[in-house]
Amino acid sequence: MIRDYFKILVVDLETGTGKVENIEGRDIYIGGSGLGAHLFNLYGYPERPWDNPEQPLIFSIGPLTGLFPLMSKTVCSFKSPYHDQFAESHAGGRSALALKFADYDALVITGKARRLSCLSIGMRHLEVRDIQFLAGKDVFTTGKILRKMYPGSGHRSILRIGSAGENLSAMACINADTYRHFGRLGSGSVMGSKNLKAIVIQGDGSFALPENKSYPEVYRKVYEKMTATDMMSKYHNLGTAANLSTLNELKSLPWRNLQATADEKIDNITGEKFADEALLRNGACAGCPVGCIHIGFVREKFMEQNQYLYRQVAYDYEPIFSTGSMLGVTDPFAVLGIMDEIEKVGLDVMSGGVALAWATEAFEKGLISEKETIVPLAFGNSDSYKKAVMYLGEARNEFYKLLGSGSLVAASKYGGEDFACVLGQEMAGYATGETFYVAESLGFRHSHLDSSAYSWDQKHDTKDENEICDVLIAEESARSYVTSMVACLFGRGVYTLEQLTECLESVGYDKIAENMQESGDRIQALRWKTRFDTGYNPDKIKIPKRYLNVTTWKGKTDPVFLDRLKEKYASRIKELVSAESLKNLKIDIKSK
Amino acid sequence: MKILTAARMERCIGCHSCSFACARLVHKLLSWNTAGIRIASSGGLSTGFEARVCLACDPAPCAAVCPSGAMVARKKGGGVRFKRDLCIRCGKCAEACPVDAIYLDLKSRPYVCIHCGRCVKFCPHECLELRDSEDKNPAGEGKP
Ligand code: SF4
Ligand code: SF4
Ligand code: SF4
Numbered sequence: 001m002i003r004d005y006f007k008i009l010v011v012d013l014e015t016g017t018g019k020v021e022n023i024e025g026r027d028i029y030i031g032g033s034g035l036g037a038h039l040f041n042l043y044g045y046p047e048r049p050w051d052n053p054e055q056p057l058i059f060s061i062g063p064l065t066g067l068f069p070l071m072s073k074t075v076c077s078f079k080s081p082y083h084d085q086f087a088e089s090h091a092g093g094r095s096a097l098a099l100k101f102a103d104y105d106a107l108v109i110t111g112k113a114r115r116l117s118c119l120s121i122g123m124r125h126l127e128v129r130d131i132q133f134l135a136g137k138d139v140f141t142t143g144k145i146l147r148k149m150y151p152g153s154g155h156r157s158i159l160r161i162g163s164a165g166e167n168l169s170a171m172a173c174i175n176a177d178t179y180r181h182f183g184r185l186g187s188g189s190v191m192g193s194k195n196l197k198a199i200v201i202q203g204d205g206s207f208a209l210p211e212n213k214s215y216p217e218v219y220r221k222v223y224e225k226m227t228a229t230d231m232m233s234k235y236h237n238l239g240t241a242a243n244l245s246t247l248n249e250l251k252s253l254p255w256r257n258l259q260a261t262a263d264e265k266i267d268n269i270t271g272e273k274f275a276d277e278a279l280l281r282n283g284a285c286a287g288c289p290v291g292c293i294h295i296g297f298v299r300e301k302f303m304e305q306n307q308y309l310y311r312q313v314a315y316d317y318e319p320i321f322s323t324g325s326m327l328g329v330t331d332p333f334a335v336l337g338i339m340d341e342i343e344k345v346g347l348d349v350m351s352g353g354v355a356l357a358w359a360t361e362a363f364e365k366g367l368i369s370e371k372e373t374i375v376p377l378a379f380g381n382s383d384s385y386k387k388a389v390m391y392l393g394e395a396r397n398e399f400y401k402l403l404g405s406g407s408l409v410a411a412s413k414y415g416g417e418d419f420a421c422v423l424g425q426e427m428a429g430y431a432t433g434e435t436f437y438v439a440e441s442l443g444f445r446h447s448h449l450d451s452s453a454y455s456w457d458q459k460h461d462t463k464d465e466n467e468i469c470d471v472l473i474a475e476e477s478a479r480s481y482v483t484s485m486v487a488c489l490f491g492r493g494v495y496t497l498e499q500l501t502e503c504l505e506s507v508g509y510d511k512i513a514e515n516m517q518e519s520g521d522r523i524q525a526l527r528w529k530t531r532f533d534t535g536y537n538p539d540k541i542k543i544p545k546r547y548l549n550v551t552t553w554k555g556k557t558d559p560v561f562l563d564r565l566k567e568k569y570a571s572r573i574k575e576l577v578s579a580e581s582l583k584n585l586k587i588d589i590k591s592k
Numbered sequence: 593m594k595i596l597t598a599a600r601m602e603r604c605i606g607c608h609s610c611s612f613a614c615a616r617l618v619h620k621l622l623s624w625n626t627a628g629i630r631i632a633s634s635g636g637l638s639t640g641f642e643a644r645v646c647l648a649c650d651p652a653p654c655a656a657v658c659p660s661g662a663m664v665a666r667k668k669g670g671g672v673r674f675k676r677d678l679c680i681r682c683g684k685c686a687e688a689c690p691v692d693a694i695y696l697d698l699k700s701r702p703y704v705c706i707h708c709g710r711c712v713k714f715c716p717h718e719c720l721e722l723r724d725s726e727d728k729n730p731a732g733e734g735k736p
Contacts, residue, residue, distance in 0.1 A: 002622075066622055069609070097608075101624065124698065154606075154632030154641075155624050206623030206697065209616060216616060223609070227716045281640075284607035286624070289716040291605040 001508030002207055006035060006105040009126070010043070011119060013194055014053070014111035016128035018121075027511040031062035032486035033088060034523035035106055036077030037530045040086060043108055046533040050079035051168070051193035053112035060106035061096045062486035063509050065287075068219060069226050070491035072096050072285040074176075075483060081186040081193075082170040082406060082425055085534040088445055088527070089187050092285035092488060093177030094203070098157035101203025113195040116166075120150055122202030134197050138162050138344040139175045142198060152202040160198035161188040162346025164393040168192050169404035171351035171392075171426070175343070179283055179293050179314040183348040184447060185425060210507050218506040225494045227289050235292035235490045236282070240317035241271030244325070250458060251552045252432040254321065256328040256379045257357035258421050258546055261431050268330040269320055278332045280312060285488070292490060298336045313340045321429030322353025326421075327360065328379030341386045345393025354426035356388055358407040362416040372399035372414070408544075418545040432457035433554055434562045435468055437547050438569050442538045444476070444527055449489060451475040461554050463561045465568040473524075473572055480527065481520035522585040529577045529587065538570035593669025595725045596707045598629070598643035603717040606631060606641045613714035619703065626697050628705030629720075646671055646693040646705040648725060654685035654694060654704070663702070669725030671707050 004026050011018040029038040036058050043056040058077040065071045074095040080087035099107060102122050109119065115132045134142050139162040146158050157177055164172035165188030172188030173181045182188075191197070209215060226232055234242065247253040248266040255263045267273065274296060283293035299310045313336045323329065323338040342349050356377070362368050363377040370376055374391055375384040388400075395401040402410040407420040421427045423437055424446030430436050432454045439453030440446055448454050451472045462468075479489070487495050495503075497516050504513040512519075528536075543566065548557050575581060614627035624630065630644040650670030655663045662679035663672050681700040686692075695703040709722030 066612075097624065154630065204625060204698070206615070206621045206626045209620050209622050211620070219616065223714065282605050284605040286606070286608050287612065289607045289609045289714070291607060291716065293605075 001210070004511075006031075007103065008039070008106040008108055009104045009121060010108045010110065011121070011126065011128070012111040013109060013113040013117065013119070013128060013196060016113075018126045026063070027514075028519070028522065029526075030481070030484040030512055030519060030523070031065070031105060032060055032073070032075040032484040033077075033480055033527060034484040034519075035060040036075045036088060037086075037523070037527045039106060039108055040077050040530055043110060044079065044086070046086070046530075050081050050084050050190065053194065054110055055079050055190070057109045057187070057190045057194065057196075058106060059095065059099065060486075061099050062484060063512055064485060064487070064503055064507070065096045066100040067507055068503050069223050070288050070290065070488045070494070071486060072287045072488050073483075073486045074099060075486060076174065076182040076187050078187050078190045079534060080170070081168060081189045083185075083535075085536050086527075086530045087185040087187075089182040089184050090483065090486075091174070091176040091180045091182045092288070093180035094155075094157040094286040095159060095176050095180075095201065096486060097286040098155070098201035098203035101155070101205045102201055103205045107199075107201075109194065109196065109199075111194065116195050116197045118146065118149075118198040118200060119196060120200040120202065122152070122156075123205035125202075131197055136163055136166065139346045140178075140344060143175075143178060146198055146200060150200045150202070152204065155204065156200060156202040158198060158200050160346075161191050162344060162393060164345045164347045164404065165189050165192040166197070167393070167395040167404070169347065169393070169395060170406055171348045171355065171404055172346055173348040175346055179295065180285065181348070183350065184445065186348075188346055212506070215506040218502050222494065222499065222503065223289065226491065232290045232490065232494070236290050238271035238275055239292050239294040241274050241294065241315060241320055243271070243317045244320060245270045245272070247430065247432075248325075250432070252430060252458070253325050254421065254427070254429055254431045255325045257326065257361045257419060258427075258431060258550060259361070261551060263325070265330040266325070269324045269332060269335060271317075274315060274320070274332050278315075278336060283314070288488065290490065296332070296336050298333055298340055300337075311340055313343065315339060318429055319349045319353075322350045323385070326353050326357045326429070327382075327385055329382045329385070330380070331382070334382035338382055338385050338389060341389040345390060347389065347393055350428060351426040352389060352392060354421050355392070355403050355407045355410075356385060358411070358416065358420050359388070359403060361419055362411075362414060365416065367415045368399065372397070420544050421546060422544060424541060428454075430454035430457075431550050431552065433552050434557060434565055435472075437543055437557070437562065438566045439472055441541050441543050442566070442569055442573060444531060449479070451479065457552070457554075463558070465561070465565045468565060469568050469572045472569065473576070477517070477520040477524045480524040481516055484519070484523050518585070522587060525576045525581060525585050526587055528573060529582065532577055538573055593666060593671075593725045594707055594709060594722050595648040595669055595671060596629070596645060596705055596709055596711070597721050597723060598645050598719060599721045600717070600719045601641060601643055604631065604641040604643070604719045605717060606633065607716065609714040609716065610643075610711040610720060613711045614705075617710045618706065618708065625695055626703045627695070628703060629711055630695060643719075644692050644695075646689075646707070647691055648707065649690075653688040653690065657684045657688040659684065663704075672704060673706065674702060674704055676701075
């Protein structure tokens with residue numbers, strides 16, 4: 001065990017100074033999601049708006065980060081510009097290990113820098129530097145310049161934003177080490193609102209390991225499961241992109257703003273197709289031998305006489321859905337080209353792609369015209385999309401500014417709310433059925449990863465809302481535990497509760513291993529309580545009409561069942577934060 | 593004698609499993625610095641990775657400059673042995689190494705590869721290889 005409390009660094013950008021704080025509660029809040037919510041309760045202001053300079057931006061890791069493979073994620077907690085409520089986003093890259101080796105369990109950033117700045121921290125340093133000269137620079141250029149300005153290649157993490165974050169778009173992501181992202185719900189704009197262009201975390205410390213025989217042995221066992229068995233081959237081989245053909249076959253892949261759920265053009269953008277034609281190599285988050293990052297390439301002719309340039313773009317299932325099928329673009333290189341532009345401006349790829357899909361249909365229906373969109377939008381027209389992405393990131397005009405605040409915000413002005421594919425936020429790529437529509441709409445992160453709704457839909461055709469809610473609530477509790485350990489969710493097959501117990505015990509965290517079920521429940525409730533404190537109301541969330549037209553392998557959406565399920569799930573979430581439940585779980589945090 | 597070579601770094605995914613294995617098993621530490629092998633990107637992640645690891649020089653420049661006899665040449669096959677008790681932490685070895693293979697920690701203690709090969713099993717992409725130092729034409733070298 002490295003320590004039985006949390007050691008966190010609180011940086012105030014206003015003064016450029018920080019403070020190391022030791023916080024109790026390791027056994028209760030564990031790390032990641034739990035720690036993030038706990039710290040928001042200590043440092044956040046539920047009543048103040050998201051861009052109030054005092055609101056904290058929190059990055060937290062887990063007790064086993066660095067100690068075991070795939071313990072490679074960081075949780076970012078913040079008040080979201082999308083809906084002004086408490087939110088969470090997860091990313092890998094090197095961020096988690098860099099924080100660990102800088103010797104912190106969490107980094108809390110408050111205040112607003114006077115000019116655009118970069119925060120750099122490490123085991124032995126803390127500095128806020130003026131980098132106003134990087135204003136408006138894209139994510140790649142910013143990364144390149146920062147790499148030269150700061151030492152520690154290979155053992156540091158560079159988090160940065162692009163124009164979308166600087167322009168306070170509700171869809172701006174934080175790019176983590178080029179190929180990973182704190183994607184959803186606008187964390188990039190929280191950085192933007194703090195005048196924080198980048199964070200460089202240098203992992204230059206080292207720690208003594210427990211002097212027992214069991215730690216290296218347990219490590220070896222876990223490592224072997226992660227590499228030598230076929231448990232992880234799905235992620236290593238085609239990666240999540242393998243899902244494209246599966247979901248298309250199940251009539252669950254959104255096409256052209258969800259006007260269809262399957263299309264024979266799928267053959268051009270399957271995981272196999274990308275692997276055969278566009279895959280350049282694989283990459284990994286630090287500490288992960290699985291290597292699920294698939295890096296493809298785009299090649300562009302920029303001059304006659306065969307003058308080409310090429311760029312590398314990481315792809316996954318979600319980015320291909322949102323810039324491919326959703327926009328009707330069915331050439332792998334065109335898809336990668338759009339993703340590349342999205343990366344540059346620092347938008348969340350799912351939100352950006354889905355918002356442009358709505359804009360395209362609105363354009364086709366004559367609700368908007370080139371006066372608003374500047375370029376003609378049409379499904380399949382990747383050249384237009386590349387430009388539109390830039391305008392969206394830059395918030396070029398009023399239309400793009402509104403669209404950057406969310407499709408429904410734009411639709412409330414221009415019309416077309418019925419066909420906005422918004423489930424709490426711009427949808428993830430699983431038009432699998434009622435369970436998923438409800439779960440993503442109301443879910444804590446509005447993410448397909450909050451619970452297993454999308455996989456439930458793929459396997460069950462029952463309409464028992466009580467049974468479904470039991471599954472969703474239980475799954476969310478289990479995942480709350482895992483995301484507090486901050487294991488990569490891809491490792492969940494290996495990290496069973498028994499395996500986690502063995503890992504925790506081998507490094508002396510016996511107490512965290514006790515009562516995992518209760519810990520999961522408590523963290524789940526704490527996160528929801530924090531969310532409600534910042535204004536969450538499940539009854540106010542609407543599921544747009546478009547979802548009633550959707551047909552999956554189960555047939556058309558059943559509107560009566562959809563409503564019933566939504567109501568039930570909302571009531572179950574409210575139960576989680578009832579006075580009695582909070583008392584049972586011993587949650588008595590007073591918010592500021 | 594055996595030597596460790598990072599023969600197939602084109603395959604490297606940057607997982608750092610090798611460094612962690614060395615730090616954990618050889619040095620009993622949790623770190624990605626205090627290890628005989630360290631992975632860096634060759635200029636941003638889009639350019640691939642390189643390994644900072646001892647090339648087993650023969651004679652070894654790092655041993656030649658060590659004033660206290662802590663860094664000594666291995667009997668055969670190149671490379672060095674490091675005798676921690678004799679080290680005065682002057683950092684000359686690290687300075688003399690042409691490929692930045694010696695890491696000085698925050699207290700200036702040197703870390704260098706001892707060519708034991710314990711990292712090899714932990715590389716998921718078979719980038720690393722332990723081979724006889726006499727073998728001038730190792731199987732993997734140059735082959736991706
Ligand atoms: S540490 Fe450096 S100088 Fe010494 S033998 Fe290895 S490569 Fe050569
Ligand atoms: S061969 Fe041994 S000493 Fe060298 S890097 Fe590998 S594990 Fe470390
Ligand atoms: S273990 Fe292999 S793939 Fe991973 S960083 Fe080391 S050399 Fe690269």
